[in-house]
Amino acid sequence: MTLLAAILARAAKAAITLLMIVILNFFLIHAAPGDPAAVMAGENGAADQIYIDQLRAQFGLDQPLYVQFYKYVGGVLQLDLGYSYRQQMPVLDLILDRLPATLLLTMTAFGMSLLLGVVFGLAAAARVGRWSDSAITGMALLFYATPLYWVALMAVLLFSVQLNWLPAFGYESVGAGYTGLAMVLDRLRHLALPALTLGLFFMAVYLRMTRSSVLEVSQMDFVKTARAKGLSEGIIRRRHILRNALLPVVTLAGLQAGQLVGGAVLTETVFAWPGIGRLMFDSLTARDYNTLLGVFLVSAAMVILFNILTDIVYRLIDPRIAAGGAA
Amino acid sequence: MKKLITATFVSLGLAAAAQAQDAGGRLDIVVQPEPPSLMLGLVSNGPTQLVAGDIYESLLRYDTDLNPQPSLAKSWEISEGGLTYTFHLRDGVKWHDGAPFTAADVVFSADVFLRKTHARLRVSLEHVDSITAPDDLTVVFQLKEPFGPFIGVFEAGTMPMVPEHIYKDTDFANNPANNTPIGTGPFKFDKWEKGSYIHLVKNEDYYLDGQPYLDEIYYRVIPDAAARAVAFENGDVNVLPGGSIENWDVARLIKMDNVCSTGKGWEYFAPHALAWLNNREGPTSHKEFRQALMYAIDREFVKDVIWNGYGTVATGPISSRTKFYSDDVNHYDYNPDKARALLKQMGYDGTPVRILPLPYGETWKRWGEAMKQNLEEVGVSVDMVASDVAGWNQKLGDWDYDIAFTYMYQYGDPALGVARNYLASNIAKGSPWNNVEGYANPELDAKWAAAAIEPDVAKRQTLYDEIQSEIVEDVPVAWLLEIEFPTIYRCDVKDLVTTAIGVNDGARDAWIEK
Numbered sequence A: 001m002t003l004l005a006a007i008l009a010r011a012a013k014a015a016i017t018l019l020m021i022v023i024l025n026f027f028l029i030h031a032a033p034g035d036p037a038a039v040m041a042g043e044n045g046a047a048d049q050i051y052i053d054q055l056r057a058q059f060g061l062d063q064p065l066y067v068q069f070y071k072y073v074g075g076v077l078q079l080d081l082g083y084s085y086r087q088q089m090p091v092l093d094l095i096l097d098r099l100p101a102t103l104l105l106t107m108t109a110f111g112m113s114l115l116l117g118v119v120f121g122l123a124a125a126a127r128v129g130r131w132s133d134s135a136i137t138g139m140a141l142l143f144y145a146t147p148l149y150w151v152a153l154m155a156v157l158l159f160s161v162q163l164n165w166l167p168a169f170g171y172e173s174v175g176a177g178y179t180g181l182a183m184v185l186d187r188l189r190h191l192a193l194p195a196l197t198l199g200l201f202f203m204a205v206y207l208r209m210t211r212s213s214v215l216e217v218s219q220m221d222f223v224k225t226a227r228a229k230g231l232s233e234g235i236i237r238r239r240h241i242l243r244n245a246l247l248p249v250v251t252l253a254g255l256q257a258g259q260l261v262g263g264a265v266l267t268e269t270v271f272a273w274p275g276i277g278r279l280m281f282d283s284l285t286a287r288d289y290n291t292l293l294g295v296f297l298v299s300a301a302m303v304i305l306f307n308i309l310t311d312i313v314y315r316l317i318d319p320r321i322a323a324g325g326a327a
Numbered sequence B: 001m002k003k004l005i006t007a008t009f010v011s012l013g014l015a016a017a018a019q020a021q022d023a024g025g026r027l028d029i030v031v032q033p034e035p036p037s038l039m040l041g042l043v044s045n046g047p048t049q050l051v052a053g054d055i056y057e058s059l060l061r062y063d064t065d066l067n068p069q070p071s072l073a074k075s076w077e078i079s080e081g082g083l084t085y086t087f088h089l090r091d092g093v094k095w096h097d098g099a100p101f102t103a104a105d106v107v108f109s110a111d112v113f114l115r116k117t118h119a120r121l122r123v124s125l126e127h128v129d130s131i132t133a134p135d136d137l138t139v140v141f142q143l144k145e146p147f148g149p150f151i152g153v154f155e156a157g158t159m160p161m162v163p164e165h166i167y168k169d170t171d172f173a174n175n176p177a178n179n180t181p182i183g184t185g186p187f188k189f190d191k192w193e194k195g196s197y198i199h200l201v202k203n204e205d206y207y208l209d210g211q212p213y214l215d216e217i218y219y220r221v222i223p224d225a226a227a228r229a230v231a232f233e234n235g236d237v238n239v240l241p242g243g244s245i246e247n248w249d250v251a252r253l254i255k256m257d258n259v260c261s262t263g264k265g266w267e268y269f270a271p272h273a274l275a276w277l278n279n280r281e282g283p284t285s286h287k288e289f290r291q292a293l294m295y296a297i298d299r300e301f302v303k304d305v306i307w308n309g310y311g312t313v314a315t316g317p318i319s320s321r322t323k324f325y326s327d328d329v330n331h332y333d334y335n336p337d338k339a340r341a342l343l344k345q346m347g348y349d350g351t352p353v354r355i356l357p358l359p360y361g362e363t364w365k366r367w368g369e370a371m372k373q374n375l376e377e378v379g380v381s382v383d384m385v386a387s388d389v390a391g392w393n394q395k396l397g398d399w400d401y402d403i404a405f406t407y408m409y410q411y412g413d414p415a416l417g418v419a420r421n422y423l424a425s426n427i428a429k430g431s432p433w434n435n436v437e438g439y440a441n442p443e444l445d446a447k448w449a450a451a452a453i454e455p456d457v458a459k460r461q462t463l464y465d466e467i468q469s470e471i472v473e474d475v476p477v478a479w480l481l482e483i484e485f486p487t488i489y490r491c492d493v494k495d496l497v498t499t500a501i502g503v504n505d506g507a508r509d510a511w512i513e514k
Helices: A003-031 A037-041 A047-060 A065-077 A090-127 A131-145 A148-162 A180-218 A221-229 A233-257 A267-271 A276-285 A291-316 B012-020 B046-052 B103-117 B119-125 B148-152 B225-232 B245-255 B287-296 B300-306 B336-346 B363-377 B389-397 B442-453 B457-474
Strands: B004-008 B028-032 B060-062 B069-071 B072-080 B084-089 B128-135 B138-143 B185-194 B197-202 B214-223 B259-262 B273-277 B353-356 B382-384 B404-406 B477-482 B487-490
Touching: A003 A291, A003 B148, A037 A047, A065 A291, A090 A131, A090 A180, A090 A267, A090 A276, A090 A291, A131 A180, A131 B259, A148 A180, A148 A267, A148 B119, A148 B353, A180 A233, A180 A267, A221 A233, A233 A291, A233 B214, A233 B363, A267 A276, A276 A291, A276 B389, B028 B046, B069 B072, B084 B103, B084 B336, B084 B477, B103 B128, B138 B185, B148 B363, B148 B442, B185 B214, B185 B259, B225 B245, B287 B336, B287 B363, B300 B363, B300 B477, B353 B363, B353 B389, B363 B382, B363 B404, B389 B404
Parallel strands: B028 B214, B353 B382, B353 B404
Antiparallel strands: B004 B072, B060 B069, B072 B084, B084 B138, B128 B138, B185 B197, B197 B214, B259 B487, B273 B404, B273 B477
16 A cells, blocks of 8 residues: 555544544533533622523523534534633634643653653663663653652752752743743743653653563564674664664554643643643633533544554554555 | 711822832732633632732722722712712723723613623612712612612622723623723733733823832732642742632741731631531431531531631621621530430431532542541441532532532621522522522521611611521521631732732732832
């Protein structure tokens, strides 16, 4: 199958999957107790039936569920994700507003965890059995096993409260009015702790996977053959071992990449990072149906997109897949 | 017409007498959760009022003893018999877009806009016959009958002034101007970076000379309670409004250097924690069970341990900070033996009761657990029900609970914020703020109604004394605690809390010592 045909086939399947996701999510969300009007009325500290009815009419919740469903799906098909009455703006604008912050955080964490994970994994594999290997795998185990929430709080306690090196929350110094390089540096300082917190876990995952995968591939016959041919150790590592050992890492990275847009609810909450994950969580507690559905839809689309990208990367790393042999 | 009460204050003179204020500087205040909107006429929840209190104003403010003070009205008169309220507006007040603020705006706000959008004011406006503007600076509220609490409804969250020239003949809820609120207040809306902060800047044309003193205010959105405490510790924010951090952090932060706190600024709201007891069905429908519950729960313990000593154990429906409070009631002191005896007398058969805690963080969760333990100690079996805010609202609105925690604002007067929870006419599904427990007592209903329209203050007090003594006997709900939410701030911030609604009244008087 050619690359283009494969992509087209996947895209067709993806469209159907997305539609199913929209339908399923719509009914799941409406099954949750309480609706946005009741939440808003509840928050007001005083409410009567007139007020709640006004809100329901304003939000369109006074119509039968099938009418709401029909309107929503009709809108989505025209790329209109609806209006968030909670946030008083169109859902698409809201998501696009929050997306850059989330992407900055998750991409940084993703890049960092992948790079450090693979590098340390290779280093550990090369020194297998020695104390440096034990130190690296021990560290990985620690990061793997520690809850994210706790790491975040401890990092804040150490780097912000005790040492005062890094800001504890937010994504910029509010009202500082930095521009140019100063602004970039300011953002980076704010990015450090959340990205580190988010990245550590996945770094540990990639590290352990790279290490075990490299060790496994090193024992294989074709590596022995290569060695018997008299190839240099460096070439064997790069061409024979690494390339084969990276396949499972790419699979996992693809899975993680799909979640990049969904944001990181916990990290974004602890560090007051204004991203999609928090938007989703706030929308859930407020029963902000349209926003929640919008976030789900965009995240689902991204998962599918990254799955397709992962497949393409597979083909580049392992030509057998393109030939249809190993797939 | 003889003028019974004439009040004219010159607030500038009062303020200037104290100390010369330094101008400039900025406040960073935590707002939690992020408000859904800043249009105070449409949304009146806590976070909205905290921010919008700087933008919008009403005719009056109230000092911490609930006495009315001038705001947009410089003086006012109440006629003998209490039927006519005449307000004289300040001259030269401008909306943030430069248009003049006049009596027509007041009539529009109260009679047209808020009558349509404001559930709580709508109830008070039922006593009003007409609202008129004889001239640009005079507004007259003509009442159908005397309604003593009426002087208490001119607070910014209850009757915010909204601009007629922007809202007249529009769809209020969907007016695009809601995103750029225009008020008369000391600060103007500048920018809302959703998920991060709301920025307000000084209103240079404010009608009080030299005020506001601050240049700008940032309301910071920080979703995690521990992170909010850290933000204050690090100096990122200098004001934590009441209730924005967990209680154990309050105890820790106020011990730090250069940290001040005050319990003032909640007198108008007088948050009153209570547990709804479902009077319709299950064990809680028995009076003996409800009385037993009152004796079984150790409210002093809750105050000292869960609330770190803040607050006062409630004695009945009316808070001691609200007008017409009476202490002459049965005090349900912690007495498990008495509780057991009452349960025996009732013939309690071990039917489990469900406790629904308030989903507002750790403190409330622990409170639910404390009550569970207390009840189990006297032999009541208890199931805890978990929910989020939406689910909690739904369950209360559907009366699907046995015992449910909440807290209610009293708005300075029993007729405004207390009677609503006990009148049989207020039993209706769908709201967590009315007579949720389903208590019906026609004799007391008549007394609540009589007290609301009784012009004589002493007679009102007598009526409320009788009501309190009788209702406390019936225990329609379990009164728990008069909550105190200390406002925590850096000590160089001065005059932050000057009224009965504290930081919610805006930072008009606040300044930072250089």
